[in-house]
Amino acid sequence: MSETGSEAALWAPRHSGWKLAHHLLPSFVLFAFLAGTGIYAALHASPVLSTALIASALAVMLGVAAAFRRTTLDRAAGTEAVLTTTGQRAATWFPMFRTSAKWAAVVMGLAVVILVATVALSARLLIIHSYEPMALIVLLAIFLLGTGVYVLNRGIRLGRIAATAQEPGVYLTRSRIVLYGSRGTREIYWNDVTGIEATDPARRRPLGKRGPAWIVVRQKAPVPAARAGRVVILVHELAANPDQLLRTLEHYWANAADRAELGTDEALVRVVTFLPES
Template sequence: MSSAPSPAPRWAGRHRGWKLAHHLVPALVMAAFLIGLGAWALLLQSWLFGIPLLAFGTGTVVSLVREFRLDPDPVDPDPAPVTTRNGVRAATRFAFRRNSPAFAAGTVGLGVIGLVAALAAVGRFVLLHSGFERYWTVAGALVLGVIGFLILREGLRLLRIASAEQAPGVYLTRSRVVVFGPLGLDEMYWRDMESVGAANPRGRTPLGRRGPALIVLRGRRQDVGSSGNDGDAPHELLVQVEFLLADPNVLHTALLHYLAEPADRPELGTAAAVERLAVGR
C-alpha cells in the first residue's frame, strides 16, 4: 500500500508555555482592563455597569485558562461515522475542539447578563439624568448591549455544537468531505472538488507565523446558465485551522492525496486510511 505524499509542513505546532502566554497578551490586557473597570464601577456603586464588566473580565480569564490547559500535541485521525445529507457514512475524522455544555451555557449566561444590564441601564438612567450625562450613559449601555448580544450569539452556537450527538471535526468519506464545527455543517463531494489550498482571510493573518488560518476546498464553477451569465460562483468549504485538534498538515496532505487518487477513497473510514496517514507523516 503506497503512502500519501508528504509535502513540507505548512503549519507549525500550537503555541505552548511562554510562547502561548506571549500570543495571548492582548487578551490578558483586556481581562485586566475589564476587571479593573468593573471594580471601579462597583466602588462608585454603579451596579448595572460593574457587575457585567466583572462578568466579562472573569469570562475572559476562564477562556485564557482553557487555552493554557489545551493539550498542544495533535490528535491522530480515527475512523468515525458521520451523518450526511444522505444518511450515516463511514469516515476518517480529524477532530475539532469540543466545548462542554457547561462552558457553552456559561457563555450564554454571560451574554444574557450583558443584555439585561444594558436594558436596565437605559431604562433607569435615561429617566434620571439629562443633558450630557444622559448621552454618555446611553452610549455605554449600547456598547454593553452589543457586546452582550455578540457573546450570547457565540454561546448559542457553542451550545448547539456541544449538545449535538455528532462530534465536531472534518470527516473524509468515500464520496465527500463533511465539516461540522464553528461555521455549522457543510459538505462537498469529491467529484465537485477542484482544488485544495490554504489561505488567510483578506487583510488578516489570525494565526501569525504559525501558518494560514484556513484550509480551503474549492468546488468547480457551474456551467453557464441559460441567462447568459458566467455561472454561479464556485462553492468553498472552509476548515478553520485554529479549531483543529488534529495536525493541519496531515489533514491537508490527506485532502490532496484523496482528491488526486480516487481509487484510494474506498479505504476512508477504515484502519487502512489511518495507517496510510501515519506512514505518510
C-alpha cells in the same frame, strides 16, 4: 490546489506555557481593564455598569482558560461512522476539540447578563436621565452591546459542538467531505470540489505566526446561496494536525481511485505518511 507534499509544515506547533501566555497578552490586558473599571463602577454605586463590565471580564477570562485547557499534542486520525444526508457512512476522521455543555451554558449565560445589563444601563443613561458627555455614553453602550453579541455568538458556536451526538471533526468518506464544527454541519462531494487552500480571512491573521486560520474547500457552481460555495475548516478548532489534514484532503481530491480506501485501516496507513516532518 496547494503544493505541500514533503514541503515544510505550514503550521507551527500550538503554544503552551509562557509562549501561550505571551500570545494571549492582549486578552490579559482587556481582562484587567474590564475588571478594573467594573470594580471602580461598583465602588462608585453603579451596580448595572459594574455587572456588565465584570461579566465581560469573566467572558474574556473563560476564553483564556479554554486556550490553556487544550492540549498541545495532536490527536491521531481514526476510523469512525458519520451521519450524512444519505445515511451513515464509514469515514476517516480528523477530530476537533469538543466543548462541554456546561462550559457553553456558562458562556451564553454571561452573554445574557452583559446584554441585559447594557440595555438597562442604556435606558437609564439615555432615556431616564440626561448625562454628559452623551457621545461617551453612546460609545460605552455600543462597546458593551458589541461585547455581549460577540460572547453570545461564541456561546452558540460552543453549544453546537456540545449538543451534537456526532463527534466534532472532519470526516472523509468515499463520496464526500463532512464537517461537524461550531458553524454547524457542512457536506461537500469530492466531485464538486474545485480547490483546497490554506488561507486567512481578508485583511486578518487570527492565528498570527502560527499559520493560516482556515482550510477552505471550494465548491463548483451552482450552489445554494446559503452554502457560499465553500466549506471552511477552522484550524483553531482542530485537535488533529492541520498539515496532515490539508495534505490528506489534497491527495484524495487529486487521486479519485484512492478514495475507496477511506474509512478503512488502509487509509490510516496512508494518512500517517502525510504528517509533517519534525
